[in-house]
Amino acid sequence: KWGEKRALDNIARVIQSIWAERQRRGEYIQDNLTGLYEAHSDLLDEKRHRQVAIDVVQFHMASQANMYAALSWTLINILLYHHTCMERVINEITKARDCHGDQLTYNLAALNELTFIEDVVQESLRLAQQSITLRKVIQPCQFGDFCIPPGYYLATLLSITNQQTPTDQPPSDQFWPFRNLHSLSVEVLFAVSTFGHGYHACPGQRFAMTITKVFLIHLLAGQHALLLQPEFRDVAIPPSSVGAVARSTHPC
Numbered sequence: 118k119w120g121e122k123r124a125l126d127n128i129a130r131v132i133q134s135i136w137a138e139r140q141r142r143g144e145y146i147q148d149n150l151t152g153l154y155e156a157h158s159d160l161l162d163e164k165r166h167r168q169v170a171i172d173v174v175q176f177h178m179a180s181q182a183n184m185y186a187a188l189s190w191t192l193i194n195i196l197l198y199h200h201t202c203m204e205r206v207i208n209e210i211t212k213a214r215d216c217h218g219d220q221l222t223y224n225l226a227a228l229n230e231l232t233f234i235e236d237v238v239q240e241s242l243r244l245a246q247q248s249i250t251l252r253k254v255i256q257p258c259q260f261g262d263f264c265i266p267p268g269y270y271l272a273t274l275l276s277i278t279n280q281q282t283p284t285d286q287p288p289s290d291q292f293w294p295f296r297n298l299h300s301l302s303v304e305v306l307f308a309v310s311t312f313g314h315g316y317h318a319c320p321g322q323r324f325a326m327t328i329t330k331v332f333l334i335h336l337l338a339g340q341h342a343l344l345l346q347p348e349f350r351d352v353a354i355p356p357s358s359v360g361a362v363a364r365s366t367h368p369c
Contacts, residue, residue: 129166129170132154132166132170135150136150149225149323149324179321184329186364187245188329190241190245190367191237192336194240194294196345196346197350206233206234206333206337207235207337209232209233210334210338213227213230222330222334227329236294238329240294240298243279243296245362247274247363248274248360249272250273250274250278253269259270276358283305314347348369352369354366
């Protein structure tokens, strides 16, 4: 624990020095570091620097555990649902590149305009999430002969709640990037989870979205991408998969 605290203190000092230099120069850079500092603007400086450092560490941990799997599922779905996704993704990238030029991948505000890609990522994650999420019982819950009183916590599987909660047509166990999860009612929205909700939401959501978009821009830039055809027709998740974002049963 002492070693972890010392390492985190060192990271916080480095990040603080970078941020202080930006402030000294009067620079406003629309990147993930700025986003983190803005997210924790309600904290005093010392706690703010430390919380940003914690988030950066979590980014690295999450990127090793989940980000590449999530990116892979996004690409898999774009390829599998070629007529539904591919052309629209390429058109969105082309339009953004025509507007912002070769600096598109360095412009966070421009990347944020790629909203359909975000919908594809969210839908891919919804179906690939295998995480266990604790949910606090607010009102008595009846399960057969058992009644769970308020105050207890239930361990729920996102692989079940994400695919059995009615959202929109087609059925929620099918891939449909036009589902628009943000428009769902509160009851449904909080039953479905990709990056989590509220205070416990993943702090790396914007980072993961940005990296996925940059990857897709480089891979799918140009109309030649329309010619890409997968050598697989279906990708299955192992039945025993529990925790994090799923891996595929077989290489693809």
